[in-house]
Every structure is written in C-alpha cells, then in structure tokens.
Amino acid sequence: AQSVTQLGSHVSVSEGALVLLRCNYSSSVPPYLFWYVQYPNQGLQLLLKYTSAATLVKGINGFEAEFKKSETSFHLTKPSAHMSDAAEYFCAVSLNTGTASKLTFGTGTRLQVTL
Amino acid sequence: EAGVAQSPRYKIIEKRQSVAFWCNPISGHATLYWYQQILGQGPKLLIQFQNNGVVDDSQLPKDRFSAERLKGVDSTLKIQPAKLEDSAVYLCASSLVRAPTDTQYFGPGTRLTVL
Numbered sequence: 001a002q003s004v005t006q007l008g009s010h011v012s013v014s015e016g017a018l019v020l021l022r023c024n025y026s027s028s029v030p031p032y033l034f035w036y037v038q039y040p041n042q043g044l045q046l047l048l049k050y051t052s053a054a055t056l057v058k059g060i061n062g063f064e065a066e067f068k069k070s071e072t073s074f075h076l077t078k079p080s081a082h083m084s085d086a087a088e089y090f091c092a093v094s095l096n097t098g099t100a101s102k103l104t105f106g107t108g109t110r111l112q113v114t115l
Numbered sequence: 116e117a118g119v120a121q122s123p124r125y126k127i128i129e130k131r132q133s134v135a136f137w138c139n140p141i142s143g144h145a146t147l148y149w150y151q152q153i154l155g156q157g158p159k160l161l162i163q164f165q166n167n168g169v170v171d172d173s174q175l176p177k178d179r180f181s182a183e184r185l186k187g188v189d190s191t192l193k194i195q196p197a198k199l200e201d202s203a204v205y206l207c208a209s210s211l212v213r214a215p216t217d218t219q220y221f222g223p224g225t226r227l228t229v230l
Contacts, residue, residue, distance in 0.1 A: 009155075032215050043119070043206055043221030044158070051216040090157050094215040101146070101215045102171060105157030 002027040004074075004091045006106035014114050019063075019078040021109045023091030026072065032094040033074045034103065035065055039087045047089075050074060061085070086113045117141065119222035121207050127228045133195035136225045140188070140209030147184055148219060149192050150206040158206055164190065165213055194227075202229045 007022040025031050032051055036044040048059025055067040065076045076089060091106045120139040128134050140147050145166055150158035161180065163171040166187040175182070179198070184190040194201055204226050208219040 036221075041223070043208075043223045045221070046218050049216065049218065092157070101210075101213045101217065102160055102163070103148075103158075103219060105159070107155070107157050 002029075002031060002093045002095045002104055004033075004093050004104065004106040006089075006091050006109050008109055009107065010110045010112065012112040012114060013081045015083055016080050019076070019081045019085065019111065021076040021089050021091075021111065023065075023074045023076065023106060024072050025074060025091075025093050027093060033065075033067065034092040034094065035059065035063070035074075035076050036090045036092060036105075037087050038090065038108075044090065047076070081111075081113045083113050083115075086111055119207055119209055119220055121205075121222035121225055123225055124223065125226050125228075127230065128197055129230050130199055131196040133193065134197055134227065135191050135193045136205050136207075136227075138190045138192070138207030138222060140190070140207070141220055144209035144211050144220075145187070146210045146213045146217075147190050148208040148210075149182055149190070150208065152204040152206055152224070154203070161192070170213070197227075197229045199229050202227060 003026045005024045034049045035047040038044045048057045050067045058064045063078045088108045090108045092103045095102045147164045149161045152158040161175045162182045164184040167184045182192045204224040206224045207222045210217040210219045
C-alpha cells in the first residue's frame with residue numbers, strides 16, 4: 001500500500017523566512033507525488049507534481065519540491081515566505097490500480113506566517 | 116475556464132435525516148471523484164467515476180451513502196440516514212483522464228454538520 005507522512009501538523013515562520021514542509025512516502029513502486037494547497041473555505045489547488053521526469057519540480061507561487069528516492073522524501077520549500085502563503089498544505093501519492101487512479105493524502109500541515 | 120462547481124456550500128441536518136450534494140465538473144473531464152475531508156485530516160476518496168460508470172467505490176459506506184453520475188457529467192452524492200460521524204467537508208474533483216499523473220481539480224466543497 002502507498003502512503004505519505006507529513007511531519008508537523010503546524011509550522012510557523014516569519015515573513016521572508018524559508019518555508020520547509022516535510023513529506024515522506026511509502027511505496028512499493030515508483031511513486032507519483034503531489035503537493036496541494038487549501039485556503040480557508042476553499043477546495044484544494046495543485047502546487048506541483050512529480051511524475052518521474054526531473055527530480056526538482058517547480059510549482060506555482062515560488063514553491064518547489066525535490067524528489068529524493070534515497071530518503072523517500074518529497075519536501076516542499078519556498079525561499080521567502082509571504083503572508084499570503086498561510087494555508088493548509090497536503091502531500092499526496094497517486095496509485096494506479098489498473099481500473100482506477102487514486103490519490104492518497106497526508107494529514108496536512110498548517111502553515112502560519114507571522115510578521 | 117469554469118472550475119468545479121458544488122452546491123450547497125453549507126448544510127446542517129439532524130442525525131437520521133437525508134442529504135444530497137451536487138457537483139458539476141469541468142467541461143470535458145471524464146473522471147469525477149468524491150472525497151470526504153474530516154476536520155484535521157486529509158481528504159479520503161469515497162468514489163470515482165469514469166464517465167458514468169463507477170471504477171472505485173471501495174471506501175464508500177454503501178449502507179448509507181450512494182452516488183450517481185447521470186450522462187457522464189453532473190454527479191450527486193447522497194447520505195441516508197446521516198450519522199454524527201458524517202460531519203465533514205465533501206469535496207468533488209474532476210480530471211481530464213484517469214491517469215495517475217493527471218491533475219485533479221477540486222471544487223470548494225460542501226461543509227456538512229450533523230447534529
């Protein structure tokens with residue numbers, strides 16, 4: 001079975017500081033990995049995804065993530081946090097069962113950005 | 116391009132009552148998903164449609180939940196009778212195809228409170 005683990009349910013950073021949100025995966029086959037962001041009272045929006053091409057993936061709003069097979073990780077980073085980055089972030093792994101394509105989400109990390 | 120539409124946005128019901136949610140996916144998207152997101156958790160897939168056929172409903176509590184996608188476009192999710200533990204946000208998503216790398220686009224969700 002495939003799964004993802006997000007370390008830290010809450011992360012607080014100062015505006016302008018580095019953002020690092022952690023995600024580790026468990027998969028018996030090469031995984032496809034996603035990061036989604038959820039703003040209050042809204043649905044999820046794709047930030048970026050890893051589909052086995054480049055290991056460093058750049059996404060929207062200045063975010064990027066690096067796939068590290070040796071560490072089974074796909075951490076999300078942004079060099080400089082902005083107040084508008086405050087939201088909930090979900091890491092997810094995609095599994096193709098043959099008849100269906102299924103996203104399995106982590107429990108999420110709430111990012112707080114302070115002045 | 117219009118996004119995924121859902122209604123209602125909020126619903127409050129008493130336990131043992133029934134409720135229905137509606138979803139209109141992005142035009143042309145063949146695959147439609149319903150997720151349940153309980154407070155503090157990541158979304159969990161309930162059911163997946165490919166056009167108007169079900170391809171995965173393994174996590175749908177079929178004794179009380181039902182879903183349909185008539186004509187391969189709009190979809191409804193019904194709960195009858197509702198239990199307290201059904202309180203959650205119900206998210207609808209759609210994707211162009213059923214590939215594991217395909218992006219899922221999410222609607223704003225319906226927040227259900229069962230009293």
